[in-house]
Amino acid sequence: MMKLLMMSLALTSMCSAMPPSATDVFAIDEPGDAGFALRVTFTVPDLAATKEVRIERAATKAELAKDANMPWIVVATVDANAGIEGVLVADLPKDESNDGANANQTEAIAFRVATVGIDGEQAAFVESAAVIAKMNPFIMKRLGLAVSVVVTCASVITWILLARAGRPVKLRRIAALDAVDEAIGRATEMGRSVLFVPGIQDMNDIQTVAGITVLGRVARTAAEYDATLVVPTSRSIVMSSARETVQAAHFAAGRPETYKEGNINYITDEQFGYVAYVTGQMVREKPAACFYMGAFYAESLLLAENGNAIGAIQIAGTAEPSQLPFFVAACDYTLIGEEFFAASAYLSGERDQLGSLKGQDLAKAITAVVIIMGCLLATFAAFAPEGIAARASDSFQSFLGG
Template identity: 70%
Template sequence: MAAAMLSANAGALAMPPAPTNVVATDRPGDGGGAVMLQWTAPAPSEVKEARIERSATAAELKASAPNSAAWISVASAPTLAGEGLGFEITDLPPSAANKSSTDQLVFRVAFLGTDGEMSAFTDSNTVVGVANIFLAKKLGLAVSLVLVCGSVILWILLARAGRSVKIRRIAALDAVDEAIGRATEMGRPVLFVPGIQDMTDIQTVAGVTILGRVAKTAAEYDATLEVPTCRSIVMSACRDTVQAAHFGAGRPETYREANINYITDEQFGYVAYVAGRMVREKPAACFYMGAFYAESLVLAENGNAVGAIQIAGTAEPSQLPFFVAACDYTLIGEEFLAASAYLSGERDQLGSIKGQDLGKLIAVMVILVGCVLATVAAFAPEGASARASAAFQNFLGG
């Protein structure tokens, strides 16, 4: 009986079979830091998991000397992970000579048995992880770029060919003529505030573009236009814009450079000057077009107090509620940035906006499809919907 027990214990602690056909290959379509490792496994009942190690690079051996180890543990993987495409090993150290690839590496795999015994390691071939020109994970980004840019170019060409491109009416821009006409009738000036940022801010650029239309209308109506600025470069841009608008209106003699001046870079010093000027001169129309922050409500409330028609436009979400509450008209977000195309009617700009809208529609459809797939996958994590959701996320780079 004792002999039988010893025989049973020896069988229980038997070493599991070693893996066979261990092959390491560079992962296609990556940045050079990943390798695919394949192996053939025995029956799953005999093995608990696979242990993977890789050879240490020369730099790692030198850094850890004199206690350097020739092999470094990489990961533990399910027994059957090496089947099919193989098990992906990422975050491999780059080569000192070429950062876009790895050194020559050797991997080895051993199986851990259900009783805790480890099999012998089986070495793979030598492999080098190389960076690929085309990254597969960026395929979704490439497709999105082609679709959006293609739609923009297509609509620009269609607009140039005479295709009608309609943009919905924007009440704030349609009210420009009304506001300036009212100022002319009352004999009071028009105040234009181009925000508090420099010309490096896209909102300031959009505001100066709208200033061109306001200045041209003011020149045609013979209204006084005042533009206080808080950046010297913005002052120069505004002067050039207003002068060009007066020439465009055929009234270059009415241009007054002194009405466009630089005040100060200090935020509330600038706001104090503008607010004081509003109280003293009582403009009949106030335009706030650009980047605004804490001063938005100060300006809008002062304009409201002097009875001016106020038209505001900004892409700052935190300031929009103040403008909406205190102004007669407000350009919200993209309305403000698309104003130049709306006012000019220039076909290239209109086609560009139409193409961007098509790109946004595609983005919304992609989001909806992703939400539906993710929702269905949550209720059936092992089904085809889960695999489709994972594939969709991988395609989009997730």
């Protein structure tokens, strides 16, 4: 009899339409975030009888002024278990009540939470205290990245200072850069021009900047050899910058009178319009040396294959990984990724710049050590998912922003 009574009670409880209301409803300002986010935590007394939980927030003064009939705004409907970790409600509206003084925070916002039963009936709302979400000076989840930025910068700066203090800096030779003189010399002997393509991106792309620095060296050698250098550009700011650089190179070579502004022109921003012009010029003028230094996309193979067909010596440099195979296949020399960025420092021969290359290598070595550590931790964690290695692996990953 007792058993029957218990069973009937259990059944009644399961079929009961309304679940018990949520308890311990709190709103907390999320620490170390970009601001305007609050975390809502709550407890659901009967998980079995609760299908989901409905969360609403109080409308701000500005929102109430727009629509006074909407004092509460639905922000989320979540699983009953979600209350333990809490639900992050982001992008809350700024406090506009005090013209900028409170611009970095929200008004005090209250939340209310209601449990919804299996058959959809909703229990009474339970309200939290009103809390202000403040903007934080630092986004904590980016700490790992910040540390890596600091480490990279520190290694580069340290090596610049060491090089300045006289510490010898030895670098391996980069064949593609050593071939620059040979290529321009050949063009001079053949009485043909030298073509330099600084990519198709603007000066805000670091690859274009790197390309322009290589142009400086190419232009100086061309000026010394009295070879004609042609630079078609696909951005007007790049044209302007290339003109400055080539003119400076002619001054440095002691031949300012040979500088011809008209050889450095803007063609078009349109990718394939630019390629059509450059390849057309290649076929007509048949330059003996072609340099492709900058950001390249689909045009890389079109340019390099045409250069190959006219028998030019071709030297390319780019940090676009997807275009590297094309340049490697069709050009005589290719600066691959980081080599391209090292080119400017390598060609300058200045101690500061050479030191920065060593710093770059140090940063790379540190990165390799971090990767190996991560791999080892993840491997150990795979063998013992509950062990210390797993916890260390998780912490390591979350520190690095994963």
